[in-house]
Amino acid sequence: MSNYVVLTAGGIGSRMANEIPKQFINVNDKPVIVYTMEAFQSHPSIDGIVVSCLSGWDLILRAYAKEFGITKLKAIVPGGETGQQSIFNALTKLKEFALDDDMVIIHDGNRAYVSPDIISNAISVAESKGNAIACIPCVEVIAKRDAPDAQTAHVTIPRDSLERTQTPHVFKFGDIMELHSWARENGVEAAAAPELLTLSGRAINFSLGDETNFKITTPGDLEMFKALISMRER
Structure with a gap:
């Protein structure tokens, strides 16, 4: 059995207020997407990587993969108009070499601080239960916005029941x-697999997550990632 990674790198990064897509912004002379690829390149259980990439950036990504030694990169495919379509494009490419019993690890290309433990646990849970979705407990109070007025709420959801x-x-x-x-x-x-699972009447199986496994979508996120990388390199 082989384990293949699908990375989504098709977003334009509008919330980052930067002309460069968020996954290609450099941190210490290395693009964010390369940090993500390196996490899977260095994991001993990963056999190959397919990236669903923003149009026009595929040659740049391939050059980065060569520069930083991402030898497990199998293919780069065009991103779709939605996250679901981008993932489907990558899965279609995987049909060329993946078997039905092989594992597919779908991961956000801008979630670049994913740890080996998170990857290993997700694979283990999926092997035993059929699927795995990395999750973390919800520690904040969640308020549901009122329908007529997006600035008010009359309902809160018990956080103990949320992931x-x-x-x-x-x-x-x-x-x-x-x-x-x-x-x-x-x-x-739907935006992601958890929604597809629940909408189709299937169960989500929780695997290990972590607060540091966050998506880099805003300037504040980028600064937190820079701080984590600096701490790790020290």
């Missing part, structure tokens, strides 16, 4: 292809 999902999301290749086929046949467009 915040992250990536990686791990499935057997045959199972995730079946899930995406179900979505396409039923006209379901």
